[in-house]
Amino acid sequence: MPASIEDVAKKANVSISTVSRVLNRRNIVNDKTRKRVEIAIRELNYRPNVFARGLMLQQSNILGLVLPDLHGEFYSEIIRGANNKAHDLGYQLMVSSVGGKNDGHSVLSAVSNHGLVDGIVVMVSEIDSKAKKTLAGVTTPFVVLDGQVDRVNHDSVVIDQRHGAEEMMKHLIEDRHAKNIVFVGGPKTNIDTIDRLAAYRETMRQSSLDVDSKDIYHLDFSYEKAFDLGIEKVKEWAESEAFIFAANDEMAAGIIDAAIEKNISVPEEIRVVGFDDTRIAIMTRPRLTTVHVPMSSMGAQAVELLCQRLKEPERPPVKITLHSNLVIRESCGTSRGASIY
Amino acid sequence: MPASIEDVAKKANVSISTVSRVLNRRNIVNDKTRKRVEIAIRELNYRPNVFARGLMLQQSNILGLVLPDLHGEFYSEIIRGANNKAHDLGYQLMVSSVGGKNDGHSVLSAVSNHGLVDGIVVMVSEIDSKAKKTLAGVTTPFVVLDGQVDRVNHDSVVIDQRHGAEEMMKHLIEDRHAKNIVFVGGPKTNIDTIDRLAAYRETMRQSSLDVDSKDIYHLDFSYEKAFDLGIEKVKEWAESEAFIFAANDEMAAGIIDAAIEKNISVPEEIRVVGFDDTRIAIMTRPRLTTVHVPMSSMGAQAVELLCQRLKEPERPPVKITLHSNLVIRESCGTSRGASIY
């Protein structure tokens, strides 16, 4: 139904080769003929068929983005960043989620081996050996986002969570004189949780503070679970003058709300901090002291890196590190340089 | 580089036709040959080339999702719903945003005329004549999501915002005895704003309440702008015993926080309600009375409708209406059947 290159050629009274040339390397065709062809193209509303083109060129100008999940602002910001950058660079983005009902590996291989996408940005939140093996089998160029794929010699963009987390811990300990810090993390196997917890332990050790394993909780990053935990523990925490370091803003919000529910005031009686610096952080009262993670940049940088790789397949792998940093608001005591939003 | 159908044929000692047959209609080929071919396929790790296939079949199994924006939970939930459904039905999803730097029309036409996607879900938040014209030029099957594309005879899924909004207004007026309701909407041309405002006006009229045009504000759906407005107006609103009907939860949250900032208590001094029932609604204190909009269903249903259309191109257009409904929490007075989350 749609016009083909042949239709254009007939209409413009040239061969399809010529049409193809004005499409791809317009400069090498005579001005007059080019004009004729261009008019024909416009009149027929002609668009090259992606498949035919892809078949010849073996490329689609489509990039894949594979995420562990699509839930929450974290991922949606990554998508946004990736999508904008992709468009800027002339690519389309295909988003897939590995979580939920979809079997992760099947999705990944669908996106990749398909041969459809020119490259993939993969975000793996839980690196197990299976995931590594899957990754190893992927023939399409890809970059790893925020996954510590150890020893895998690949392009990657990671956030230096350690830095932000340590900054936060130091703030709690040095500026706020915290003695007792409770860590509320996501699942044990989750990469971000592992990193943030490592920073927690390390800083505690450096400051000669004991870490009681009872002070470490593994939830699922959700407001609800954190709220429930808060309801149960918040009194106890208040008595022990605890600081709560939640591994994301949502859980921090849940704990704050639990405190309010239990008539425990924040930051006077307990202090709560978050991670990610999502919009939630400015919507809680008090606003969250948290660690800013450049979410949309992550997506954008990963796409950019991927495109560079596509241009220079032989280039040695690059690792881009994005920095996270402390943002002080009010959920952890009188602010020093607090930002309103 | 990757194995082609010919490689498989050679390896299995059959013709490419036979390989193609085992790929597509396995039953019509002899068991023994089929086994041979299957082994060859596995050994070569063969995957049919999407482009070649697409070229023949003129279909890609890719669906496009075009959104006005990618910002915020509303869209991310739609993506999630659409993505899951698409996968369930054997499709891949390609997401595009029309907002931001991307010129909307170019994106739309890129996604559509490209011929890449088999169908599109388009969400248009601001229907102007230009948008309509663009839509009219799209040859790929598409369904319109949440856009009142008047008189355009198309598959569409819309939310019955009117219903939810009216329910809300009635709740305010009848149960809460509101006399003075302020409407805080998004941009004037935004479809959702238009609908919600219409319901507002209509209910006010029915209840013989005056609507002062000074009580209608058009912001941009953001927390920040609403917060600023709140800071300015909240005292005044408290004095006039106003109810604030915000057109989304984010703005409602902004206003509540402004009230807190100004030491005005919610819901005692002013009452604020939202729209959408995003996660924000349970994170504010007090929690938001709001209108629940089935966001992820919207995405899912739109995709499902689109796939049906692809199967039956000649079927008369279908319009699916999703219902929105009032969710009573605490931001508007003592709750009657309030839910905790």
Next chain:
DNA sequence: AGATTGATTGAAAGCGCTGTCAATTACGAT
């Protein structure tokens, strides 16, 4: 004028796959 060059164009060979149609084979019936 005849030859050489460069600019411009067209013809045709695929890219990897599907589907049509004809050819081959197997097998039971005559």
Next chain:
DNA sequence: ATCGTAATTGACAGCGCTTTCAATCAATCT
């Protein structure tokens, strides 16, 4: 054995595009 029929397979023509490679033509040079 011979035939008819059904089951199975292969040859080949495209799908719409890019890209050599050769052909054409005008312009320049000897």
